[in-house]
Amino acid sequence: MGVQVLFHGCLDDFLPPAGRGQPIMPPTLRRTSLKDLVESLGVPHTEIAALTLNDCPATFETLVEPLGGDHVMVRAWPPSAQSVEHTLQPPRPRPARFVLDVHLGRLARYLRLLGFDVCWRNDFGDAELADMSALQSRILLTRDRRLLYRRQIVHGYFVRSDDPGRQVEEVCHRYGLHDEIAAFKRCARCNGLLVKVDKASVAGRLEARTLLYYNDFYKCARCRHVYWQGSHFARISAWVETLKQQVA
Known part of the structure; x- marks a missing residue:
């Protein structure tokens, strides 16, 4: 039996350049599920x-039988494909919630700045990441594609870019986050919610120039870090507005 697999659209990102845009003929030596088959190809x-x-709709559990002489053609489409009618992906969590692997610390800070609930630590293990994603209905973002092979992960995405600024744009586009952006409500350091506080209550923690020029202050309810709209605020606000105006 001959088996061919054709990946459409951005799924080509996972293939060697020489194998893109054309069917791949994997060595199918045993009965296997489509999940195992496509993941064996990366x-x-x-x-x-x-x-x-x-050409018949299939699921990840659909089996490919290695016996017999019939030709088998498997096709796979990404979420962005316009021809997708019977999606295998359930609706993403709303509002969007994330857990990020250890390589995406700056992306975690940017997403928190945009108001998203983001879990990140620099010592997360793969099993812990997968369990958090499954048990807490969080979208797992990672630069390790093999982590996404774990069966319990329902919502996950391999971040293509290695530039944090581009990563934010990529994730916003992939999940259509532009309407959910609510910037400056979370602590970029720990993910806690910010609450407005009286200037007098934080005066002892601030420099004299900060007290002189600023009047509005916010404190993280979790780590107690203090924020104010400093000289960087206009630049960050402009960046946020640009993100919100992008077409998902």
């Missing part, structure tokens, strides 16, 4: 929105 199941087997 494409995580969390990146795939639809599968067909000989």
